[in-house]
Amino acid sequence: xxxxxxxxxxxxxxxxxxxxxxxxxxxxxxxxxxxxxxxxxxxxxxxxxxxxxxxxxxxxxxxxxxxxxxxxxxxxxxxxxxxxxxxxxxxxxxxxxxxxxxxxxxxxxxxxxxxxxxxxxxxxxxxxxxxxxxxxxxxxxxxxxxxxxxxxxxxxxxxxxxxxxxxxxxxxxxxxxxxxxxxxxxxxxxxxxxxxxxxxxxxxxxxxxxxxxxxxxxxxxxxxxxxxxxxxxxxxxxxxxxxxxxxxxxxxxxxxxxxxxxxxxxxxxxxxxxxxxxxxxxxxxxxxxxxxxxxxxxxxxxxxxxxxxxxxxxxxxxxxxxxxxxxxxxxxxxxxxxxxxxxxxxxxxxxx
Numbered sequence: 001x002x003x004x005x006x007x008x009x010x011x012x013x014x015x016x017x018x019x020x021x022x023x024x025x026x027x028x029x030x031x032x033x034x035x036x037x038x039x040x041x042x043x044x045x046x047x048x049x050x051x052x053x054x055x056x057x058x059x060x061x062x063x064x065x066x067x068x069x070x071x072x073x074x075x076x077x078x079x080x081x082x083x084x085x086x087x088x089x090x091x092x093x094x095x096x097x098x099x100x101x102x103x104x105x106x107x108x109x110x111x112x113x114x115x116x117x118x119x120x121x122x123x124x125x126x127x128x129x130x131x132x133x134x135x136x137x138x139x140x141x142x143x144x145x146x147x148x149x150x151x152x153x154x155x156x157x158x159x160x161x162x163x164x165x166x167x168x169x170x171x172x173x174x175x176x177x178x179x180x181x182x183x184x185x186x187x188x189x190x191x192x193x194x195x196x197x198x199x200x201x202x203x204x205x206x207x208x209x210x211x212x213x214x215x216x217x218x219x220x221x222x223x224x225x226x227x228x229x230x231x232x233x234x235x236x237x238x239x240x241x242x243x244x245x246x247x248x249x250x251x252x253x254x255x256x257x258x259x260x261x262x263x264x265x266x267x268x269x270x271x272x273x274x275x276x277x278x279x280x281x282x283x284x285x286x287x288x289x290x291x292x293x294x295x296x297x298x299x300x301x302x303x304x305x306x307x308x309x310x311x312x313x314x315x316x317x318x319x320x321x322x323x324x325x326x327x328x329x330x331x332x333x334x335x336x337x338x339x340x341x342x343x344x345x346x347x348x349x350x351x352x
Contacts (some may be wrong), residue, residue, distance in 0.1 A: 004069060004070070004072070004134050005150075005151045005154050006154035006157065006158070007066060007069035007070045007072070007134070008070040009151075009154050009155060009158050010066050010069075010070075010158060010161075011063075011066040011067055011069070011070035012070075013158060013162075014062055014063060014066055015063070015091070017326060017330070018059065018060070018063060018091070018095075019091075019095060020325075020326055020329055021059070021325065021326040022095040022096075022098075022099070023095065023098060023099065023102065023105070024325035024326065025104060025325055026102070027102075027104070028102055028103035028104050029101050029102060029103075030101060030102070030103050031101070032100040032101060034100075036097050036100055037097065039096065039097075039100070039107040039108065039109060040109055042109070052111075053110070053114045056111050056114035056115050056118065057114045057115075057117055057118035057121070058118060059115070059118060060088055060092075060114075060115040060116070060117075060118030060119040060122065061118045061119070061121055061122040061125075062122060063084070063088055063091075063118070063119050063122060064084045064085070064088060064118065064119035064120060064121065064122025064123035064124075064125070064126060065122035065123065065125050065126040066122075066126070067080075067083060067084040067087060067088070067119070067122075067123060067126070068080045068081070068084055068122075068123050068126030068127055068130060069126050069130060069133060069134060071083060072126075072130050072134060073134075076127070076130075077127065080123065080126070080127060081120070081123045081124065081127060084119055084120070084122070084123035084126070085116060085119055085120050085123060087119075088115060088116050088118075088119030088120075089112065089115075089116045089119075091115075092111070092112045092115040092116060093112060096108065096109075096111060096112055144221075145221065145225075146220065146221060146225050146229060147219050147220060147221055148219055148220070148221050152344070152345055152348055153219050155341055155344070156215060156218065156219045156341060156345065157219065159215070159334075159337055159338050159341050160212065160215065160216065160219075160233065162330055162334055162337065163177070163212060163237070163334060163338075164233070164236060164237055164240060165327065165330055166327055166330050166331040166334055167237045167238075167240040167241045167244065168240055168241075168243070168244045168327050169244065169324060169327035169328060169331055170241075170244045170245050170257070171324070171328075172299075172328075172331055173201055173204055173205075173299060173302065174201070174204075174205050174241065174257055174259075174262045174265070175204065175205050175208035175209065175237070175265075175295070176201075176204050176205075176208075176295070176299045176302070176331075177208070177295070177296065177299070177331040177332070177334040177335055178293075178295065178296025178297075178299050178300070178331070178332060178334065178335035178336075179296075179299045179300060179331065179332055180300060180332055181300055196303060197261065197302065197303055198259070198260050198261040198264070199261070200261070200298050200301065200302045200303075201259065201261030201262060201265060201302065202261040202262075202264040202265035202268065203265065203295075203298055204265065204295050204298045204299055204302070205261070205262055205264075205265025205266055205268075205269055206264075206265040206266075206268040206269035206272065207269070207291040207292075207294050207295035207298065208269070208291070208292075208295045209234060209265070209266065209269025209270060209272075209273055210269050210272050210273045210276070210287075210288075210291050211287075211288045211291035211292045211295065211338070212230070212233065212234075213226075213230040213269075213273035213277065214273070214276075214284045214285075214287060214288035214291070215288055215338070215342075216229050216230050216233060217230075217277055217284055218281065218284060218285065218288075218345060223277070223278065226277050227274060227277060230273055230277075231270075234266075234270065241257050242254060242255065242257075245257060282346075285342055285345060285346045288338075288342055289339055289342045289343075292335045292338045292339055292342075293335060293339060295335065296335040
């Protein structure tokens, strides 16, 4: 029985994401006026809500689950549970202590307790479902049937998973990852006609749909599965997009993301992806890389959308501030992660 490289990739990735979310917005650094570990002896803050506690518990549920799966079968039972809980406690302690250096963050033992409880619950689920997920369960069989085996395929699936994750940010264009404008203080450009925004949005959506479809085709175990996999992935992304709007918007704005540009881009992207699914592998790698970066350039050139801005004005980030910051980071970095993966994938093919 072998370990799962995919579970280890996901676990490492999740540790990075949890760390960033805990330290967001990563600004306002200062020298703390009290001892670093003074918060360990202070009473639990009275202003924590049930929502805050639930978010901390749920945030570490995947941590415990992935930790157990990442070290299975080397560690099982109580040893795996102890590792997940202890490492979650150490990670949470380190992050809470680091929050002392950030003016907008507040270290709390209640957060640590909630994080550890979430990791324990996730680890218990991991122990219960490890055979079903990693051995001969239906999910493992489905993954083996649809996608290639090996670390390269695991990394590619992780890249696709991150693409799905960024669709949970309602503030960006549909599939519009790679926006780096927050890093640069650039003056606003002149006003543009609505048709300019519609055109850029359509091209952005189409480029991303085709790029993701090409990436899926590189990972698929058989060509006959590619179109089904691409359709399922795009539908899942649209479902997540709708869910994001349903959570943070008014009921009438749930489909505000479905603009004319988005519809045009979806249609063009799906048709193009359908037609070019069978082109040579090397050409697919090159074309996917070009489309990923082209879409990122378009995102950074896109003028502000007044309608989207008006819709998002009703969004009070509040409890979702950390999550929004995390999705923005992943969205900004995704094209570069996808490009790095395509280069890595091409290098592996060249060695064979």
